[in-house]
Amino acid sequence: MTISLKPSNTPPEKLQPTGWLRYLSFSLDHKVIGLQYLVCGFLFYLIGGSLAGAIRIELISPLSDFMPREVYNQVLTLHGTIMIFLWIVPVVNGAFGNYLIPFYVGARDMAFPRLNAVAFWLIPPSGLMLITSYFINGAAQSGWTAYPPLSITTPAAGQIIWILSVLLLGGSSIFGGINFIATILKLRRPGLKLMQLPMYCWAMLGTSILVVLSTPVLAGTLILLSFDIVAHTGFFxxxxxGNVIVYQHLFWFYSHPAVYIMVLPAFGLVSEILPIHSRKPLFGYTTMVFSIMGIVVLGLVVWAHHMFTSGTPPWMRLFFTIATAFIAVPTGIKFFNWVATLWGGKISLNSAMLFSCGFIINFVLGGITGVALAQVPFDVHVHDTYFVVAHFHYIVYGGSVFVIFSSIYHWFPKFTGKMLNENLGRFHFIITFIGFNLCFAPQHWLGLNGMPRRVAEYDPQFQLINQISSLGALLMALSTLPFLWNVVRSILYGDNAGDNPWNALTPEWLTSSPPPVENWVGEAPLVLEPYGYGRRDSNESQEQKK
Amino acid sequence: MPKLSAILTLSSSLILGIGGVWIAYNVDMLPVSASMNAPVYDELYRVLFIIGCILFIGMTALVIYSLIQFRRRPGETGDGIDLEGNISLEIFWTAVPAIVVLFVGLYSYDIYDRMGGMQPLMHDHNGQMGNQTERVWGGIGSGPIETTYSNNSSPLAIELTAMQFAFIFHYPKGDIISGELHVPLGKEVSLKMESKDVIHAFWVPQFRLKQDVIPGQPTILNFTPTKAGNFPIVCAELCGPYHGGMRSNVIVDEQEDFDNWLRENSKETI
Structure with a gap:
């Protein structure tokens, strides 16, 4: 079963700093870069979360009384941009992708280590630039969608800095995507077939295809928009x-796939976590692979469902309704397969598992409202209301962010060699889950009853529900505290995890924790059955390999 | 034993189905319906709500049941069953969502058609239809709903101009300019909308209708109010700092009251 592979001939880089300093360096080690993405993303998450807190404080009362109206629009623009481009996309792709993909394909690093480091180091400066624009002349205030003509008529400085920073982040994302495609397709250990890869590789392959195909369109659109702002051209x-609807088509051609760029990797991570903690093979591997690719294809042809009230012609509305609704089919397959993975397992209900199951429940609700929103007649009433706000937070927070936390609980022992405290983890889950649902579930009602999104003031009849929602936001903010304390405390005094605390079969666990610079001492193990739980012979052969 | 589990599965799906329908008919989350469009919308909403409740409660129950039933008991070691997949089961849960989605899609197409989404644009300003060369985009409801065919009179034409941060209504008949929309009960209204500056959106939650008001591109929206009263008009597209304050009212009057209003105001403004 084991094929010997020559140890890498390249000597380790002597000039790289060691210890914690390497996390601040231009390190070429995929594991260091992965953790750089994760920690950097989390810091931006705290900033984006504070902005969300400011929005929820403003909405406690129906009047615009907490901050000036211009500032409110800047806050909501920054909140959306930071959460999407600086937290979820870099973490589900960059952080876990960089850390795990080379292990999964049996490589010692990514295909292009320098490009990889460049992709990461584009993020902190563009993020800081985005945030400092607030202090220079006011940040962008036209929402993360930056629809013209609003984005052309609001103060130019903030909007231009916003465009530059999103362009740089898009570049970083494209570099990452190219690197993942090359690594998965070309750096696989000899003897490892595509259909033997862990599911996260497939998710990252699909995501990277979306990134490489759609992000350049966003870049082109934003460059045209910047011409309109600084050179007074008339594209939009x-x-x-100019035509303002053309911008919307181009923008959503990227930004709808961006949703899948945020959730497909999360689907992949959940597919790794569930089998390990329920001690069962991943149910329906082949259908999972095809459903990922189905989502990739369909995800590219549904963008105009964001524009049902923009005056799109009827045939276009119908096409995009059908295409969007059909995404529910491959997505549904994945969810049924995950439940079937749980079925008949020996489930350890630890923090990683709780967050993953929380993800399933939240995402099902977000998916159902998504199918409803795909129906033109339904969407015409709730488009651009709090119903939509609730829907996409169920997807990106209840979906992606729950998976990020689940993954941190799952891979923390690999990153550090220490265990996170389970009681604190469960406590973290309970407050997050209650807070999240308290915050976003009532917003469905707000949207159906007439509260539009992105408003600083609203009809007083919505005050009580908004206060409940703000209370939920407070719980979500507080839930970060036990998590942060858990991480700090575990790094300092946590129990030693050993190399493979979950007794897992995927390749990243078949080395020391934390792993050596070149991932394995000696040759990389050949894992042909990453989900071979419940098979005695398979377990034994894995044991022998070690 | 297999018989028992079949009975259990059957009865729990039955309870789930009835429960979903019960919830959808007893939890009312929509505002009053005040246009000819609204009851059709509510019908679609009800169907989506039933399907959504069944799916959500069913999936949540399955996850929670699995977590409890298959939890690792203290002292237990070893793995779960070696089950890698089941082709017939996977085909089943590919086919069922596909059928549900197809049904929902066809049903919403039917609703869309009944709302007039597939009708050719019927905006008729001053009887100039036909030689109108201007390109206009229509929102849903821009074609008439079946019942209005019996109503032979042409729709009441009103022009809407949106600007930061107000809606201005212009009645060609009588040359009235108003900050509020006055419409007669039970008569079809045709709004021709254009924006002066940025994109706005005209939304009346009680009518279940929304259409963006776009600069450089006129849009139209038709509706027939069915309930007298005062309903909010809300701007639903981020349009600047005072976006949240960009609101107005639509006042639906009996035909007589509306005619009075029209007469009184025409005198003053002409």
């Missing part, structure tokens, strides 16, 4: 003969 400026 109606007073100069």
């Amino acid at each position: 400026n109606p007073s100069l003969g």
Whole structure:
């Protein structure tokens, strides 16, 4: 079963700093870069979360009384941009992708280590640039969608900095995507077939295809928009003969796939976590692979469902309704397969598992409202309301962020060699789950009853529900504290994890924790059955390999 | 034993189905319906709500049941069953969502058609239809709903101009300019909308209708109010700092009251 592989001939880089300093360096080690993405993303998450807190404080009362109206629009723009481009996309792709993909394909690093480091080091400066724009002349205030003509008529400085920073982040994302595709397709250990890879590799392959195909469109669109702002061209400026709807088509051609860029890797991570903690093979590997690729294809042809009230022609509305609704089919397959993975297992109900199951429940609700929103007649009433806000937070927070926490609990022992405290972890889950649902479930009602999104003031009849929602937001904010304390405390005094605390079969666990610079001492193990739980012979052969 | 589990599965799906329908008919989350469009919308909403409840409660129950039933008991070691997949089961849960989605899609197409989404644009300003060369985009409801065919009179034409941060209504008949929309009960209204500056959106939650108001591109929206009263008009597209304050009212009057209003105001403004 084991094929010997020559140890790498390249000597380890002598100039790289060691110890904690390497996390601040231009390190080429995929594991260091992965953790750089994770910690950097989490810091931006705290900033984006504080902005969300400011929004929820403003909405406690129906009047615009907490901050000036212009500032409110800047806050909501920054909140959306930071959460998408600086937290979820870099973490589910960059952090876990960089850390895990080389292990999964049996490589010692990513295909292009320097490009990888560049991709990471684009993120902190562009993030800081975005945030400092607030202190210079006011940040962008046209929402993360930056629809013209609003984005052309609001103060230019903030909008231009926003465009530059999103362009750099898009570049970082494209570099990462190219690197993942090359690594998964070309750096596989000899003897390892594509259909033997852990599911996260497939998720990252699909995601990277989406990144490489759609992000350049966003870049082009934003460059045209910046011409409209600084050079007074008329691409999207109606007073100069431009067409504002064209911008929306181009923008959503990227930004709908961006949703899948945020959730497909999360699907992959959950597919790794569930089998290990329920001690069962992943149910329906082949259908899972095909459903990922189905989502990739369909994800590219559904963008106009964001524009049902923009005056799109009827045939277009129908096409995009059907295409969007059909995404529910491959997505549904994945969810049924996950439940079937739990079925008949020996489930350890630890923090990683709780967050993953929380993800399943939240995402099902987000998916159901998504199918409803795909229906033109339904969408025409709730488009651009709090119903939509609730829907996409169920997808990106209840989905992706729950999976990020689940993954941190799962791979923390690999990252550090220490265990996180389980009681604190369960406590963290309970407050997050209650807080999240308390915050976002009532917003469905707000949207159906007439509260539009992105408003600083609203009809007083919605005050009570908004206060309940703000209470939920407070719980979500507080839930970060036990998590942070858990991480700090575990790094300092946590129990030693050993190399493989979950007794897992995937390749990243078949080395020391934390792993050596080149991932394995000696040759990389050949794992042909990453989900071979419940098979005595398979377990034994894995034991022998070690 | 297999018989017992079949009975259990059957009865729990039955309870789930009835429960879903019960919830959808007893939890009312929509505001009052005040246009000819709204009851059709509510019908679609009800069907989606039933399907959603069944799916959500069913999936949640399955996850929670699995977590309890298959939990690792203290002192237990070893793995779960070696089950890698089941082709017939996987085909089943590919086919069922596909059928449900197809049904929902066809049903919403039917609703869309009944709302007039597939009708050719019927905006008729001053009887100039036909030689109108201007390109206009229609929102849902921009074609008439079946019942209005019997109503032979042409729709009441009103022009809406949106700007930061107000809606201005212009009645060609009588040349009235108003900050509020006055419409007669039971008569079809055709709104021709255009924006002066950025994108706005015209939304009346009680009518279940929304259409963006776009600069450089006129849009139209038709509706027939069915309930007298005062309903909010809300701007639903981020349009600047005072977006949240960009609100107005639609006042639905009996035909007589509306005619009075029209007469009184025409005198003053002409």
